[in-house]
Amino acid sequence: MxxxxxxxxxxxxxxxxxxxxxxxxxxxxxxxxxxxxxxxxxxxxxxxxxxxxxxxxxxxxxxxxxxxxxxxxxxxVPPAPVRRATAVPDVTDGEMEEIASRAWPATETARLGGWTLRFAGGFTRRANSVLVGGDPGLPPDEALAEVVRWYGERGAPPCLQVPDSSPYAAHAAARGWTREADTLIRTAPLAPLTLLPEGTADPVTLSRTPDDDWLAAYHRTGDLAEAALRVVTGGPSVWFATMPGAIGRAVVDGPWALFGAVEVIPSHRRRGLATAVMGALARRAAQEGATAAYLQVEADNAGARSLYDRLGFTDHHGYHYRRPAA
Structure with a gap:
């Protein structure tokens, strides 16, 4: 340099x-x-x-x-010039999953060949499941048995996160592992998101750590506040957005920016707060050199998918979770 x-x-x-x-x-x-x-x-x-x-x-x-x-x-020094690239990098399903996993890191991980076993004290399914990638280095039945053993040692139920395109999805299904929570990874060029209007008199505050207002608005922690804090603050370059009635989170990782935890309280919906939060986070991510955005949304969340359609997001691939039959 x-x-x-x-x-x-x-x-x-x-x-x-x-x-x-x-x-x-x-x-x-x-x-x-x-x-x-x-x-x-x-x-x-x-x-x-x-x-x-x-x-x-x-x-x-x-x-x-x-x-x-x-x-x-x-x-x-001044912020880096915003790059107006309109093409999203061409990455495989597996590469996209690895990028997303870095943005929501478990507190404990172990490798099983091309699989990553993840545990975070029970906070979120994603951080407490096996990211199924390539060859686990064992015959599939033995790999599933190792997954059950590893999570059993931690007092946690075994769970797989499987790209829909993975051959291991069919194998797990044949062994009685049931499917749940179909999810889409969606991508978009970042530059158009930097132009989203603020649309509100209340400013969006960005910080490196979530403040009390952010944590109060994020309703998924339950009794796992300590584990949740370790997960949500993890990642290559993490930003938290807070404004009256809405929050959001972004993680910058090279050309990629994850958008997540975009929450608007019911009484403040339909005021443009979600787009204001995403615009503020997008502008910060662009200053760090990101050119592409991605997010994860449950396949049956029609409202969120409609919003992201309007913002230019398209489907990259789908994944789902599998658990052994009770």
């Missing part, structure tokens, strides 16, 4: 933890060889600054970890 500090300029550290969420350029000491220091530069969004460690998310989606003691210079 080209240096963002001109040669001979005075090096000053002009960023603090209060700049989290802003785009910054930093220089760090890489090593000292024969008494001569060498430096590296990083430009990206300051994702966090905790316990003496700085994390910066580059436009590629890579997160760089830098010890605070290694910083020799840093400054806030």
């Amino acid at each position: 080209p240096a963002d500090f001109s040669a001979g300029a005075r090096l000053e550290l002009r960023i603090t933890p209060s700049d989290v969420g802003k785009r910054v350029s930093v220089r760090q000491l890489a090593e000292v060889t024969d008494g001569r220091p060498t430096f590296t530069d990083t430009v990206g969004v300051l994702a966090s600054w905790d316990e003496g460690v700085v994390y910066i998310t580059r436009r590629s989606g890579e997160t760089v970890r830098i010890p605070e003691s290694a910083l020799v210079a840093g400054k806030v």
Whole structure:
């Protein structure tokens, strides 16, 4: 990456933890060889600054970890120009599932060949199911037995998240694993979403962590608040949107931006709050270099699908869950 500090300029550290969420350029000491220091530069969004460690998310989606003691210079820089790409990257169903899984990370994972076993204390089906990918490295019956054993050790019911196109869907069905919660992953170019009107006098507030208002509006935590907080704050570059009557969440991962947890309280519906939240999150994601949007919606949620149709989302693929028969 080209240096963002001109040669001979005075090096000053002009960023603090209060700049989290802003785009910054930093220089760090890489090593000292024969008494001569060498430096590296990083430009990206300051994702966090905790316990003496700085994390910066580059436009590629890579997160760089830098010890605070290694910083020799840093400054806030203007947001990256918004790229107006209209094409959504061409990815397979499996690749799309891996991207989505990073945006809703379980608190514990294990690999079983091409499958990922996920557990998050019971908070959401997605974070407590096996992401069925390629070959599990075992015959299918043995793989299913290992899934049952692994979740049994954690006192949790076994569950599979299976792309509709996966050959393992038919195998699980033949073994009596019942199908539930058909879901669609839908994608769209991000640029049109950045142009969504605010449509309300109340501003949308963006933050790196969910505040009390956001958590109060997010009604799915139940008795699992601690596990929920760990999941919803996980991901490469996470943003929370809050405004009176509505909330939302976005996760930026390279060219992709996930939109989720878009909630509008019943008394505030049909006021354009959902699109205001999505527009604010889209503009932030575009500043970080994202060019494509995606979301997950249950196949039978006609209202949400209609909204997303109007916003330009189209189906990428479907997936569903399977559980062993009782």
